[in-house]
Amino acid sequence: MAEGYIMELREKIGHIPLVIACASVIIYDEKKGLLLQKRVDNGTWCYHGGSIEPGETAQEAAKRELFEETGLIAGQMTLFTVASGEEQHFFYPNGDEVYIIDSVFICQDFSGHHELEASEVSDLKWFSLDELPENLNQPTQTPTKEFVTHIKNKHGLIHN
Numbered sequence: 001m002a003e004g005y006i007m008e009l010r011e012k013i014g015h016i017p018l019v020i021a022c023a024s025v026i027i028y029d030e031k032k033g034l035l036l037q038k039r040v041d042n043g044t045w046c047y048h049g050g051s052i053e054p055g056e057t058a059q060e061a062a063k064r065e066l067f068e069e070t071g072l073i074a075g076q077m078t079l080f081t082v083a084s085g086e087e088q089h090f091f092y093p094n095g096d097e098v099y100i101i102d103s104v105f106i107c108q109d110f111s112g113h114h115e116l117e118a119s120e121v122s123d124l125k126w127f128s129l130d131e132l133p134e135n136l137n138q139p140t141q142t143p144t145k146e147f148v149t150h151i152k153n154k155h156g157l158i159h160n
Contacts, residue, residue, distance in 0.1 A: 006051045015095040022102040023061035024049025024140070025074055026147055027110055029126070034144070037069060037116065038123035039137060041093050045127075046137035047144065049102065058103035066107070070124055071115030077105040080150075081143055088139050104143045 006020060026047045027035040036045045048069045052061040063074045081104050088100040114124050127133060129148045136144055 004051070004053050010096060015097055017097040017099060019099045019101065021052045021058070022049055022100050023052050023058040023065065023105070024102050024143075025062040025066045025077060025105045025107050026080065026144070027066070027070075027072065028106060028108050028147075028151070030108075032126040033128040034132070034147075035070070035072075035124060035126055036133065037121045038125070040118075040120055040122050042137070043122075044135045044137040045125075045133040046140040047104070049104075059105065062103070062105050066110075067112075069117045069121050070112075072110045072112045074105075074107045075109030075111065077107045077109075080104045080106045080147060083139070083143050087142050090139050100139050102139065102143070104147075106147065 006018070009018065024047050029035070034047070037048055038045050048066045049062060050065040050069075052058060056064070059077060062077065066072055066074050083102045083104060084100070088102060089098075090100060091097050116122070116124050129151060132144065132148065
């Protein structure tokens with residue numbers, strides 16, 4: 001979990017449920033697929049993101065989190081969805097409980113070299129749309145699957 005504002009709140013209030021604003025980015029390359037990261041804290045795979053700091057826009061937070069976690073610099077991003085509700089209810093391994101409101105962006109315009117943030121990320125890997133890992137982090141499952149469906153529909157790979 002990101003350091004900063006939320007960690008300062010946690011020091012004062014403990015593990016009780018918090019509603020937190022987050023911003024995330026799905027990195028997509030038509031040839032390579034999705035770039036996912038493996039979390040250090042629970043060993044699951046997810047896209048890149050974290051909590052929004054005071055005064056920061058969702059887009060700024062998504063770009064900052066992507067750079068901190070992967071070393072990649074996001075260019076043009078498009079808002080894909082705002083995920084909230086019970087599917088975004090999450091317990092961190094340390095017992096912190098959150099209800100996440102996540103602004104999820106799509107980015108195909110990125111640069112830089114993969115440099116994972118070892119305190120949060122144990123691996124970075126490209127996954128094809130048809131071979132996503134089974135152990136997706138719970139709050140990222142629905143937006144990730146919706147994105148895959150969106151791309152497949154866009155390219156005529158799903159027939160209704």
